[in-house]
Amino acid sequence: MNERVAPPLPQDGLSLQTQASLPQGAPLPTEHPPVRWGRVGVLLMNLGTPEGTSYWPMRRYLKEFLSDRRVIEVPRLIWWPLLNLVILTKRPGPKGRDYASVWNNERDEGPLKTITRGQAERLQAAMGDSVVVDWAMRYGKPEVSVRIQALLDQGCDRILLVPLYPQYAAATSATACDQAFKALMQMRWQPTVRVSPPYHDDPVYIDAMATSIREGLAKLDFEPEVILTSFHGVPKSYLLKGDPYHCQCVKTGRLIREALGFSTEKMRTTFQSRFGNEEWLRPYTDETVQNLAKSGVKRMAIVAPGFTADCLETLEELDGENRHYFEDNGGERFAYIPCLNDSDLGMRVIETVVRRELQGWV
Numbered sequence: 001m002n003e004r005v006a007p008p009l010p011q012d013g014l015s016l017q018t019q020a021s022l023p024q025g026a027p028l029p030t031e032h033p034p035v036r037w038g039r040v041g042v043l044l045m046n047l048g049t050p051e052g053t054s055y056w057p058m059r060r061y062l063k064e065f066l067s068d069r070r071v072i073e074v075p076r077l078i079w080w081p082l083l084n085l086v087i088l089t090k091r092p093g094p095k096g097r098d099y100a101s102v103w104n105n106e107r108d109e110g111p112l113k114t115i116t117r118g119q120a121e122r123l124q125a126a127m128g129d130s131v132v133v134d135w136a137m138r139y140g141k142p143e144v145s146v147r148i149q150a151l152l153d154q155g156c157d158r159i160l161l162v163p164l165y166p167q168y169a170a171a172t173s174a175t176a177c178d179q180a181f182k183a184l185m186q187m188r189w190q191p192t193v194r195v196s197p198p199y200h201d202d203p204v205y206i207d208a209m210a211t212s213i214r215e216g217l218a219k220l221d222f223e224p225e226v227i228l229t230s231f232h233g234v235p236k237s238y239l240l241k242g243d244p245y246h247c248q249c250v251k252t253g254r255l256i257r258e259a260l261g262f263s264t265e266k267m268r269t270t271f272q273s274r275f276g277n278e279e280w281l282r283p284y285t286d287e288t289v290q291n292l293a294k295s296g297v298k299r300m301a302i303v304a305p306g307f308t309a310d311c312l313e314t315l316e317e318l319d320g321e322n323r324h325y326f327e328d329n330g331g332e333r334f335a336y337i338p339c340l341n342d343s344d345l346g347m348r349v350i351e352t353v354v355r356r357e358l359q360g361w362v
Contacts, residue, residue: 040131040361041156041191042354043147044120045176046164046309048139049110053100058092065139070175073237102315113137115309116164118342119350126351130362132156138176145183151191158192158361162354164308166205167252168198169245171234196357200248201255204352208345209252209305210259216337217301224301224335226266226292229253230318231306233271233280246281252305272322273313289322293329300326301335308346310339 028035050061066072066083104114120135127133132154136147151159161180163173177195184190199205217224231249239246253269260267272285285302292300302322304314319336326334340346 036153036155037157039155039157040358041151041154041159042123042127042131042133042162042358043144043151043159043180044116044123044133044135044162044164044350045144045180046112046116046135046137047172047176047311048137049112049311050096050099050140052108053096053103055092055096058096058099059088061140062091062095063088068139068171068175070178071171073235098316099312101320102312110311111315112309112311115311115339115341119164119309119347122342122347123350123354126347127354131160131354131358138179144176144179145186148180148183148191152187152189156191157189158194160194160196160354160357160361162196162350162357164350165306166198166202166308167200167231167245167248167306169234170238170243173198194357194361196353198248199349199353200252202349202353205349206252206255206259208340208349209256209303212340212343212345213256213260213303213337216303216335220301220335222299222333222335224299224333225297226268226300227262228285228288228300228302229256229267229269230272230285230302230304231269231281232313233274233284236279236281239281249281249306256305272317285318286322286325289325289331290329293326293331296330298331299333300331301337303337304339307339308350309341314339 048061048065051057063083066087072079072083099110102111103109104111107114116135116137120133124131124133132151134147134151136142136144138144148159161177163176165172165176168174180193184193213227217227229252231253234243234245249271250269253267257264257267268283268288270283270285270288271281274280274284289300289302302318304318307314314336323334323336340349
């Protein structure tokens, strides 16, 4: 297990710093509590999910999410009245109904939580006793700070933080790390930490996405005329301020298209889930779907390479809303190809990233 536990045996007058430098197995002073150290932890971090679909759980989740300055960069003087007096009054009800349509009723949780737990469990099985694997959500539960403490309690004095986003964005990867760093600020004895980088152009990831799309298309009883690679959008202003997200998404889309041998007309990159009146990254997924149907396209498919796990934005928005947009405007056959999730392909990507970033530790 690579864990070292020093029991409190007589060795008067030694400070914590002194005992930490003692040979392995050396005892601590009598008064000192047991110390666990010497293990390596891995924390998978995803976006988050509400604890329920009713009004108050949805309101708590939306308040935490939409209060994040990384997510909403509108000046507080404008945003706070709008958020608290309008959005958090009107939005929890409809959004809760959307979540209810994809809710895991057996576990009473959102699909993102179910799948992220599964990813952590499969990664733990693959890594064996060499590391301790845990998982957390940036918004909602399990909280990042709680799971970091849980890793510390198990003797992990080195922790790899893994934001589960192939493409980096301040509103996703950075804010997840912010939460981890806030937790570290409260700790007397901080663990040594590493953060895994984005892997938007990693050959293992691109190959897994291409293979997943091929397998998904092979299961269909029709051939799509157009395939959209839909990424979550962000305001265009974030790009202009220097966020690399747009460029990484476009590169991912191009590499997947090239791996599949499709033309730029056959496979196109779009952006979904815009919010508010500000201009977001274009082209918009919903507008593209409607325009394709109106132009005479009868068969199409959508895949979401930027999501490591299926969630509201894929199951309800892509496979639900956009399916209706397509069919209501003349389209006939529509398919959503699932995310990599905790499939063998998906786990190969996550394990590859983790093993690479743990070099020198295990």
